[in-house]
Amino acid sequence: MKKIMNDPSNVVSEMVAGLVSAYPTYLTQLPETTAVVRADRASMQGKVGLVSGGGSGHEPAHAGFVGDGMLSAAVCGQVFTSPTPDQIYEAIKASDTGAGVFLIIKNYSGDVMNFEMAKDMAELDDIKVSSIVVDDDIAVENSLYTQGKRGVAGTVLMHKILGAAADQGANLAEIEALAKEVMPHLKTLGVALSAATVPEVGKPGFELADDEIEYGVGIHSEPGYRREKLQPSKELVAEMLTKLDEALQFDATKKYAVLINGMGATPLMEQYIFSNDVFNWLKAKDITPVFSKVGNYMTSLEMAGISLTVLELADEKWLEYLNYQVDTIAW
Amino acid sequence: MKKIMNDPSNVVSEMVAGLVSAYPTYLTQLPETTAVVRADRASMQGKVGLVSGGGSGHEPAHAGFVGDGMLSAAVCGQVFTSPTPDQIYEAIKASDTGAGVFLIIKNYSGDVMNFEMAKDMAELDDIKVSSIVVDDDIAVENSLYTQGKRGVAGTVLMHKILGAAADQGANLAEIEALAKEVMPHLKTLGVALSAATVPEVGKPGFELADDEIEYGVGIHSEPGYRREKLQPSKELVAEMLTKLDEALQFDATKKYAVLINGMGATPLMEQYIFSNDVFNWLKAKDITPVFSKVGNYMTSLEMAGISLTVLELADEKWLEYLNYQVDTIAW
Amino acid sequence: MELTVETLTTWMNDFEAKIAAKKAYLSDLDTPIGDGDHGNNMARGMRAVTEALATKNPADLTTGLKLVAMSLISKVGGAAGPLYGTAFLEMAKKSNTTAELSELLEAAVLGIKQRGGAELGDKTMVDVWEVVVPEHAAGQLTSEKIAQAVEATKELVAKRGRASYLGERSVGHLDPGAVSSGYLFEALLETEGELK
Amino acid sequence: MELTVETLTTWMNDFEAKIAAKKAYLSDLDTPIGDGDHGNNMARGMRAVTEALATKNPADLTTGLKLVAMSLISKVGGAAGPLYGTAFLEMAKKSNTTAELSELLEAAVLGIKQRGGAELGDKTMVDVWEVVVPEHAAGQLTSEKIAQAVEATKELVAKRGRASYLGERSVGHLDPGAVSSGYLFEALLETEGELK
Ligand SMILES: Nc1ncnc2c1ncn2[C@@H]1O[C@H](COP(=O)(O)OP(=O)(O)O)[C@@H](O)[C@H]1O
């Protein structure tokens, strides 16, 4: 394990300290937690609070999306481990200005349970709380998994859309309805060239040969659906878009947003090349995405690989929300 | 070599195509070049144009910094190879709205010569052109290099400061004077954990053992000043800040900006931990940077490592320029 | 048996000792079918529980159970934290109306099942709780029965939690949460034994 | 000798053939002390030069030299592109007043030195140009003298270009730009020989 760090058991607290030191105008750390809230609390006044989070190791998610027009707070758990409810609860309290708080949870059993408990705790304080469980990863649809689909990079688009709606004054019920409308149109598929190493574990989550890739890997090194020889970018794109097409039924009369997400160690050059192949593949289907973004948004430590998210913009407003002004570290 | 790409000899053209496809509202590709200019040309009207660029492989530099308030155009050469003068010349022409064009060049012999030739070509067209050669890398100060110091991540802060000044209407002479004032206060030092692989070469620029790092490596795998066993982040920071202190003579009565820059494969978690150690080290010297940024800005393909840039804010205005509004893909 | 805050403390101290002794074993069990942290998670949590009980010295059972619950919830994390935490939180709630241990444990089982959505046979801690608690209510719980319930998780296909990502490949491994739950009930048997 | 556009074309075709034949060798030379691309850079550039001359059929020497210069400048890139490009651009400029080859070449040397700032002994192509051009002017240039000038770069410490990053470690390697410049002058000798 070759990492720039000090004590493997302190990575999260040192990371959060380094983050808030570098970005004091964006983020404030909640006392005795590894949760962060907008430094500009005034920007949240009267609006529904949005709280996200999960295990650490996915930076810039989720703290990088805290800011005016996007999240109110983010909770940073231990690496690849759900944060505890008391921390989430503090984030909820810090995000509530009376209009209630909406939780964006990725579909992992630990995350779901811990966020739900935090919700119970907050409701005892008469804070209105509702939530969405994001499960955009189509990799595991036809497998034995019964936990359901995993929540991955599409979560970032969910943050953005809900963040814009909340900033424009949508109430808690409207935010919840919006999240539920968006969810079935949001699909992601990933491919890994190498695995991440959790600092406290010290070795990679799985091993791939020098010429092997794994389709459908999760953001915590969960197994994917097929291991194969490395393909040219064009063929990776074809495989992934074909699967996404099956899930979303691409239609040239509809509008789409695309998020090309680096998993951590894959340079932007490769992501842009992949992007070129994505646009070409879609063009052959007469589709030109009306919104797109390429970069590291929901990573998996130093995993090499890319995930591709397609959101069918079933409502004109969602595009406005994606383009809505925002002031965060990482959007 | 495990990369997401198609033909190694087409990486740059495919990359630029993918970039402009994904960001059509930011960037337009200049016909028959791999140079890009602001899509919003109106934002450049009446202002000094700023052109940067160099070899590719440093993404998001330089195209990611093209946009309102920062660069006018960026030229993408072959990987780690200076672009040719005709391409730079096209970028200069596209950036001139009558107020002249300023070139930001990193100190590599190929870059300097090609940009100079482009300048000569543009001057034949009666375009006023001047330039700065950025040489912020202090790694090679005491070595045998006679090419002078290299230009590395500090270039991004130069882009930002000059971009803000240009947007606020500074004329060509003022931009040049500003660049010359900033340059001696801008210093960078890097450390690598692994090297980059140029696609057409197919193997890493150098080899480091599993527990080895190299201090002072350049952004094209140029040799550094010392190879050593991997250190805790705290000690990397101490070594690097001590060297930067020697170069800048830190002084608690002065103001500083800090850029912590990932080299490509190093995850943000490690960068934030490093950031924490940087802020702690400086705090012990009674210094709290008034501006800071952490992330991948001037990378070296999939090199793992971090560079640390410190800019002494000798003029109050520079901080305003760093904080000035900007609309680019990557700032 | 009626649970008291004193008995609770004995029980928890005993459980903590077992977990501490088996920390590495529990994490090892979590490695092939999970992420290798169950022993560390539980050890961290139970250390916090016994510390809280010792320093805060809760005056009554409800306060004591709540303290256990909150310590587990805030220190364990992952999946086991909310599950064990919920078990003790439900016991705390129930203790407002009764101190009868079998009723408290029934509330706990319901809480775990509701929190995690797992049923008998899903290869989780539920496979221990759901079998052991009725035996305890009937006064027939023995070490052997606990061991049997734990052992039975080995041949199951995981349907919940991280192990479920492995599908059929989870067969042949004990469920780590089932094993740690076994220790909880062993500790309970011992605590009750001491009282007799 | 007065250079004509026809002689220039012969010279360039010959140089192109030499570069194409030695492409891999030149890149190999560039590997230990550079970035391994000199052969590829030059081959790409010279292909463009000969193609341009063949398709555009320049009417006079100045146009021909300019075409060579622009092809090199826009296709080679890196350090060698502007250096070779400048050499031919300076020759083009000079050809407005004279077609005398030695005067053109003198202008080229000055251009290279000014562009790259290298002096004799810095282990660059200058070490060939600066030695060979006066010999040519004196009518005493031979293959042996070219080879000597090229060979002499081996023992030098690089002071300019990428090789300079290696300092002392650059000793013992031929400079790739010096070797390719040697081919240029070999081609010139052959072209002149044919004319005699
Ligand atoms: N949905 C669930 N319902 C009941 N028990 C569960 C559930 N998910 C996980 N578990 C239990 O939690 C144990 C794993 O705990 P632990 O390793 O601490 O958490 P994590 O899986 O988050 O790393 C499993 O062995 C299983 O007994």
Ligand SMILES: Nc1ncnc2c1ncn2[C@@H]1O[C@H](COP(=O)(O)OP(=O)(O)O)[C@@H](O)[C@H]1O
């Ligand atoms: N400043 C300079 N002056 C003269 N010649 C130079 C200079 N810098 C480099 N060269 C020449 O260029 C050659 C390298 O060319 P090439 O490999 O094509 O470019 P790059 O170094 O950019 O990859 C060197 O061998 C040397 O002869």
Ligand SMILES: [Mg+2]
């Ligand atoms: Mg875990």
Ligand SMILES: [Mg+2]
């Ligand atoms: Mg080169």
Ligand SMILES: [Mg+2]
């Ligand atoms: Mg676990």
Ligand SMILES: [Mg+2]
């Ligand atoms: Mg070279």
